[in-house]
Amino acid sequence: MEISSKLLEKAVAEMSQLPGIGKRTALRLVLHLLRQPVSQTDSLAQALQELRTRIRHCRECHNISDSDLCEICNSSRRDRSLVCVVEDIRDVMAIENTGHFRGLYHVLGGKISPMEGVGPQDLTIASLVEKVRGGEVRELIFALSATMEGDTTNFYIYRQLEGLPVTLSTIARGVPVGDELEYADEVTLGRSILQRIPFEGSLNR
Amino acid sequence: MEISSKLLEKAVAEMSQLPGIGKRTALRLVLHLLRQPVSQTDSLAQALQELRTRIRHCRECHNISDSDLCEICNSSRRDRSLVCVVEDIRDVMAIENTGHFRGLYHVLGGKISPMEGVGPQDLTIASLVEKVRGGEVRELIFALSATMEGDTTNFYIYRQLEGLPVTLSTIARGVPVGDELEYADEVTLGRSILQRIPFEGSLNR
Structure with a gap:
């Protein structure tokens, strides 16, 4: 697809570097931004840049986190x-x-x-x-x-x-809750039989 | 989906404002950016902002353009x-x-x-x-x-x-080149018969 505007071409090229976003989709997304107020593009750009530069990894669990210790590791509960x-x-x-x-x-x-x-x-x-x-x-x-x-x-x-x-x-590996046995793959079904558990009547919470 | 990081949440929320991008896809895109060098996020953000602030509309044809007159309107050919x-x-x-x-x-x-x-x-x-x-x-x-x-x-x-x-x-409206007649919708096929054109032997360029 030939794009006459250099600015548009650059934005589409950058957008289509994202996984699963082809040139056509990128164009659609970028043209959408053009129809929205400038503020939307600004806040998108800012959110991405802030995330990329300010995000840390929790020193305990290596989950991504806003601070040195993530909320989960920091929780007393x-x-x-x-x-x-x-x-x-x-x-x-x-x-x-x-x-x-x-x-x-x-x-x-x-x-x-x-x-x-x-x-x-x-x-x-x-x-x-x-x-x-x-x-x-x-x-x-x-x-x-x-x-x-x-x-x-x-x-x-x-x-x-x-x-x-x-x-x-x-x-545990096994047949997903709500799935029909006939559609489960053999490996999963086989495992769920080998690793069967005692029936206790009230497994569903 | 609960996201523990405020920065990540903000970025995902902004990303999922784009048409056809749900929260899950937005998360995938944003996490992809996190695995790439900072420069990629920077150039994406910059390209979008530059496009949004610097793009103009051609004063002649209203196509988007980098300048006051688009390349097409400006061309002597x-x-x-x-x-x-x-x-x-x-x-x-x-x-x-x-x-x-x-x-x-x-x-x-x-x-x-x-x-x-x-x-x-x-x-x-x-x-x-x-x-x-x-x-x-x-x-x-x-x-x-x-x-x-x-x-x-x-x-x-x-x-x-x-x-x-x-x-x-x-x-012209009609059956697309290369399409089988049996798959064309009735309105299109009907129009292509009513608006038939003289056969000249060499229509395909």
């Missing part, structure tokens, strides 16, 4: 003996949204993946081991994705923690 | 006696991309739509009539969308121009 290990901050949000977890998190920043050149030293594993050595953590819940890389990462951390007085657990 | 009337600047780009039009454009900025409160005075119709009165325009091609609003707008302009020495035409 969270169970400090329970730590959930996740890949990235979106997982933190997802688990927080369930309202079923009152412990702390530890954000690894990815998973071990030799294919993508991500080794243990690229993740916050050392800091996790350190935290467990501190002795306050009673249970570590692995909530990494159920892939080869996720399993490798779990196993690597498990080896690092050997001998330390901490219980390790992993989130 | 365009036929000034032929003016194509379009709704917005995306239509200009679409027609330019065909490479089949060497005249000038006139961007109305929308179409008459009482339902949406858009009247003739909200569009650049007066400036178009002025231009035709100037006497340089020999033919006006209507390229508005084939909807009730488009037809109303065409008719309104036609009435305004009555008595002026200008030929009016409208772009």
Whole structure:
């Protein structure tokens, strides 16, 4: 698509660097901004720049945070003996949204993946081991994705923690609540049978 | 979705004001920016702000432009006696991309739509009539969308121009090149039969 204005072309080019935004979508977004008051573009630009320059990572859990210690780690109402290990901050949000977890998190920043050149030293594993050595953590819940890389990462951390007085657990895998059995994939259904749990009548909260 | 960081929340809220960008997509885009160098966010923000504050509208055709007169109106290689009337600047780009039009454009900025409160005075119709009165325009091609609003707008302009020495035409409607007849909608197919043209053997350029 040929764009006659250099200013427009530049804005579209920058916008289309975002993932999933092609040139056509970028053009639509930028033309939308042109129809809105200048203030909207200003506040968008400012919000992005402020975020990018002022955001920090929590020194405890490595979640992104406005300050040195994130709200979750700073809260007196969270169970400090329970730590959930996740890949990235979106997982933190997802688990927080369930309202079923009152412990702390530890954000690894990815998973071990030799294919993508991500080794243990690229993740916050050392800091996790350190935290467990501190002795306050009673249970570590692995909530990494159920892939080869996720399993490798779990196993690597498990080896690092050997001998330390901490219980390790992993989130349950199984058929999603509300799903029909016939549509579940075989691996998931197989796991949910092997890892069946005692029937107690009132599982749904 | 609960977001713990105020900075992140602000950025996501601003981003999700864009059309077609929901909160989840906005979060994905913003987190992507966080993983990229600061410079990328800076140049995106700057490009948007520069565009929004420095862009002008061409005083002749009302297309957006970096200067007072757009490249098309400024070009000595365009036929000034032929003016194509379009709704917005995306239509200009679409027609330019065909490479089949060497005249000038006139961007109305929308179409008459009482339902949406858009009247003739909200569009650049007066400036178009002025231009035709100037006497340089020999033919006006209507390229508005084939909807009730488009037809109303065409008719309104036609009435305004009555008595002026200008030929009016409208772009051809019909079955798209390469499409199977059986998949064409009835209205389009009907029009393409009623408005059939002499067969000359070499229509495809």
